[in-house]
Amino acid sequence: NSEDGQAEDYLFKIVLIGDSAVGKSNLLARFARDEFYPNSKSTIGVEFQTQKLNIDGKEIKAQIWDTAGQERFRAVTSAYYRGAVGALLVYDISRRQTFDSVGRWLNELHTYSDMNVITVLVGNKSDLKDAREVSAAEGKTLAEAQGLFFMETSALDSSNVAAAFRTMVKEIYGVLK
Ligand code: GDP
Ligand code: MG
Numbered sequence: 001n002s003e004d005g006q007a008e009d010y011l012f013k014i015v016l017i018g019d020s021a022v023g024k025s026n027l028l029a030r031f032a033r034d035e036f037y038p039n040s041k042s043t044i045g046v047e048f049q050t051q052k053l054n055i056d057g058k059e060i061k062a063q064i065w066d067t068a069g070q071e072r073f074r075a076v077t078s079a080y081y082r083g084a085v086g087a088l089l090v091y092d093i094s095r096r097q098t099f100d101s102v103g104r105w106l107n108e109l110h111t112y113s114d115m116n117v118i119t120v121l122v123g124n125k126s127d128l129k130d131a132r133e134v135s136a137a138e139g140k141t142l143a144e145a146q147g148l149f150f151m152e153t154s155a156l157d158s159s160n161v162a163a164a165f166r167t168m169v170k171e172i173y174g175v176l177k
Contacts, residue, residue, distance in 0.1 A: 009059070009061065010058065010059075010060040010061065010173065010176075011060075012060060012061070012063065012086060012169060012172050012173075013065065013083050013084045013085060013086070014062055014063065014065065014084065014085070014086040014087065014088065014165075014168060014169075015080060015084045015086070015087050015088070015109075016028060016065060016066050016067065016088050016090065017071070017076065017088070017089050017090070017108070018071070018088075018098065018101070018122075019071060019091065019095075019097070019101050019105075020069065020072040022090045022092040022095075022098050022124055022125075023090060023092065023125060023155045024066060024067065025040060025066050026040060026156075027088070027090065028049055028064055029155070030155045030158055031051065031161050031162060032051050034158075036155055047065065047066070047068070048064060048065040048066065049063075049064050049066070050062065050063045050064075051064060051165070053165075055166075055170050055173050056173070058173070060169055060173060062165065062168075062169050064165070065080060065084070076108065078112045081109065081113040083113075084113045084114075085118065086117060086120075086168045086169070086172050087113070087117050087119045087120070088119075088120050088122055088165070089102060089106065089109070089119055089120070089121050089122065090122045090124050091121075091123055091124070091134070091139075092124055092125050093123045093126060093133065093134045093136075094125050094132060094133055096133040099123075099138070099142075102142060106119075106146060116175070118168060118171045118172050119146075119148045119149070120148065120150070120151060120164055120168050121139060121142065121143040121146070121148040121149065121150045121151075122150075122151055122152070122153050122164055123151070124152075124153050124154065124155060125154060125155075126152040126153060126154045126159060126160070127154040127156045127159075136152055149167055149168070151164045151167065
């Protein structure tokens with residue numbers, strides 16, 4: 001901003017979407033606070049959390065929105081999506097049903113937000129190797145077909161969590177700068 005002579009500030013609204021219990025709130029808790037809740041209920045979600053990232057020497061604020069569990073009732077509202085420039089669309093690799101819902105989430109995202117919203121498809125719970133129902137190849141194929149970025153993550157063991165958020169913010173910055 002002009003007061004301290006720095007270049008302009010960036011604030012990106014990013015929304016977390018995907019079926020209930022896929023790990024959205026825990027991905028945010030891991031990324032923003034390095035915390036994990038083994039038995040979390042839908043109530044742990046905050047409305048949004050702002051996280052600073054440094055990309056190419058620029059300070060970028062990612063304002064990451066989490067649902068308060070309303071996705072259980074398919075009642076995520078247009079206000080949630082309004083102004084979003086990025087979306088993390090999460091499914092659970094150990095529950096195929098949550099992967100089957102990805103198309104419905106994409107429709108909703110495109111109904112309520114800009115068509116150009118940068119979207120990362122995230123297969124979460126990669127630590128649950130023995131319970132896997134969706135292969136990484138399937139996730140990647142769907143992402144490519146839909147023009148999405150793709151990553152598997154684990155909020156439990158932290159793998160790829162920061163990378164998923166950073167990829168998102170970097171791509172948004174790349175488009176806007
Ligand atoms: P949300 O409804 O999508 O926000 O899902 P939550 O973040 O509340 O997580 C639902 C459940 O899955 C909780 O019991 C979490 O502890 C668990 N969970 C979330 N992420 C992971 C993960 O990466 N691995 C494993 N094993 N469990 C997870
Ligand atoms: Mg939640």
